Amino acid sequence: MDRVPRRLATPVIHPSAFVASTARIFGDVVVEAEAVVMFGVVIRAETDRIVVGEETNLQDNTVLHSDAGFPTLIGRRVTVGHLALVHGAVVGDNCLIGMGAIALNGSVLGEGSWLAAGAVLGEGKEIPPWTIAVGTPARPLRELRPQEIERAEMGIEEYLTLGATYRRVEG
Secondary structure (H helix, E strand, O other): OOOOOOOOOOOEEOOOOEEOOOOEEEEEEEEOOOOEEOOOOEEEEEEEEEEEOOOOEEOOOOEEEOEOOEOEEEOOOOEEOOOOEEEOOEEOOOOEEOOOOEEOOOOEEOOOOEEOOOOEEOOOOEEOOOEEEEOOOOEEEEEOOHHHHHHHHHHHHHHHHHHHHHHHHHO
C-alpha cells in the first residue's frame, strides 16, 4: 500500500507568523498566528496533519513530522528547543520541549509540561500537566516550580520579539 500521497496538501501559514527563509514546510500543515519558525526547521506532513499553535516557537533545526494516524499537534505558547524532534505527538499549551529532545508517535505532553533537553518520550507515553520529565526513556521528575514557569514565559516573549524583528528584516 502506498502511504505517501501523490499530491501534498498546501500548508496554511498565518500572515502574522514568522517563517525563516531556510525553513521547509510541506503538506497538511497549519502555522497559526504569531508562531515563530526559525532557521533550518523542517515540517513534513505527508500522511497526517501538523498544527503549530499561536505564539509557539520552533527553534533552529527542529523537525516536526507525522505518521498516518499520528498527527503532530502543538498547542499555544509552546517552546520547542533547537534540534528537537516531535514525531506524531500531541503537545499541550504552554509546554517546553528542550534542545535535542524527542517526542514519538502517540506521546502526549500535558498542559505546561516540560520534556528536558535530550530526553526521549517513547511511543504512547504521557507527561502529566505542569511536570518536568527527564531521561531516556523520559520519566516524570517533579512538578514545575513557579520560577521555572516564569522563565519559560520570558523565553516565549523573547521569541515573539525575535519573530517580529525577523519579519521586518526578511520581509
